[in-house]
Amino acid sequence: MKTLKIALAAAVAASALTTAAHARDQIQIKGSSTVLPYATIVAEAFGENFEYPTPVVEGGGSGAGRKALCEGVGENTIDIANSSSRIKQSDIDNCASNGVAEIQEVRIGYDGIVFASDINGPDFAFTPADWFKALAAEVVVDGEVVANPYKTWHDVNADLPEQEILAFIPGTKHGTREVFDIKVLEDGCKESGALEAFVAAKGEDDGEKACVALRTDGVSVDIDGDYTETLARLDANKQAIGVFGLSFYENNTDKLRVATMNGVSPSVDTVAKGDYPVSRPLYFYVKNAHLDVIPGLQEYVEFFVSDDMAGPDGPLAAYGLVPDPELAKTQEMVKNRTPMGPLN
């Protein structure tokens, strides 16, 4: 009898649970794993210094965050999406069709992408053209488009050490990969003059695609996990070169030897000045309809871009975020809740 009673009580409780409406008092954030450490630093300081609870921050990737943001308006949807690449028109359309009319675009700063190898290995001084030649499926040799013949970095560029080419690059689901494709492979393709040869041989569209087509003979390895995985793979493969975010490198300078790009060594300074070529802006997107509904949301957004946090002397810069020189403009925009205009 007792068991039956308990079972009945549990069933009643279960149905009560599913119908209970619960007002949310915590900000919910989701998105890019590159922005995640910055968002947690801000969330932690926010929870400490404001009367509001600490926001809940989730990773999952830029694309997943934007998709969740655009699911609709209401307490069981997220308030902010972190993104390491700019929002796409398809996301905006998706948002609009789900009733999310106004979103704010907040640029928090810049992130450098660094190329690093084991601390005990030789020094590397790369140019984008080196990376293109080392990793592209097809390269141009003596004016002919041929399958990539290079085995060592020395083959690619006589100034580089005699070390076998092996690169761990971010997988295609990462926002970092997009930057790598554009700022390294495409630029290298253009610089080395391969683009013209590709276009001549294959036509406009296919020629551009050939710039970012990577060789598949095991020399370039996609890492779908986090930078910690890349680091572990480097540890097992001392010959390899990995692609990391600047802040991750800053936290592991005792294990990694960083390579220069176009003669510039990556640091918060060189990225901020624009000398280091491989960098990208980081964003978060705020759902304006939630601003007066979720307690503390407006304060959180303002706190994130305040000089105390995102400024040059703030904790985010100390962790590896490159401060935005136009931060004051962003602060103004956030205060006025200016929604983002159409993409240009």
Add this chain to the structure above:
Amino acid sequence: MTDATTVSADAALQKKSGSLFEVGERTKRRQAQERRFRMMGLAAVTFGIIALFGLLGSILSNGVSSFRQTYITLDIYLDPAKLDKAGNRNPDEMAKVTTFGYAPLIASALVEQIKKNDISVEGLSDKDAGDIISKEAPASVRNYVLAHPSKVGETVQFDILADGRIDGYYKGRVTMESAQLDRNVNPEELVLADKLKEAGVLRTKFNTAFFTAPDASDTRPEAAGLGVAIIGSTYMMIIVLALSLPIGVAASIYLEEFAPQNRLTDVIEVNIANLAAVPSIVFGILGLAVFINWAGLPQSAPVVGGLVLTLMTLPTIIIATRAALKAVPPSIREAALGVGASKMQTIFHHVLPLAAPGILTGAIIGLAQALGETAPLLLIGMVAFVREFPGPPPEGFFDPAAALPVQVYNWTTRGDPAFVERASGAIIVLLMFLAVMNITAIILRRRFERRW
């Protein structure tokens, strides 16, 4: 064909020696076969044990150090001019001073402490010296001040966390050589830490905060703890137990004792077995679609995690319960029915108590499985940075929380190497919980199991 030839060959061999006392070719071969089989079995067991010890060894060697933590004792003067300008000692007004305002107080207290102990380190600036203190320190001092406003104006002794790199130095993770290359610490700071240790200011002690503190951001691994994850996991287990045990037992009793044997019950039976084999991530997808998107339950909440894990645990409990019910001999049911008990009385007075140890064992093993499950929780937002403790149940079931296995996953993806130690420490805690549950299951079985 081959069988026939070997048989005849064996017969030929056997014929050569007819005596039982002489070991024939065929006997030798059979004995060799047996020896080989034994060796293989032994090799398999050895391999298993080596693998287990390798795993435990690596986790323990990485993780045991997370149970100790380095602290610095500082006498901090709580300057009223900075902390309470109005002088009212009103916590609401004092809350306007943020942690940024507290940091200088702590830095100057450290400089005082260094002076008092006559420590001087060549090439060390005051700013670098301040880096040996955790970034968590201003927050803990601020919380203390807001809780004890009357202490403002006094000098209070605090045990303050040392920075993760300093802590790593005493755990072998950071060395003088690596500090040379590391941008977050320099060798002078390590020298200072050594001198402070000699003076008795810096100590390494048991890390209770690891069990009680919430998660911390990437800049302060030394402050990260399992508090929220332990509570989240406990809440989920409470929900799983409260839902899956009664439902599972009721379903099993019906299927085993009341249901007619027909095609429908066969289909149900097969499906329960199938459900037990469904990959757990599928339950996560179901949870996301049904509990969050359709029922509108909050993300990252233990209630959703508990419901998803309940679905996952149910088949295990049903299968275990049915086996336990089956093991009760029919004579007991017949005897009860024979003296006039109704079917329900038979079951609840006789069958169920006898089957209870088996049912409980099944339930505990199911719970242990649910406790270690990560995949379905990934999809319902439990892999999040959560610092607020969930409230007391039942409202707390709806507050965001983490869970032990996802906390492990979460920490392994962090950039600071100190989180590797934390993750291994979390694995040790999780394994201890699992071991306790499994040992309880074994004790229950040993104690109460009846054989007929």
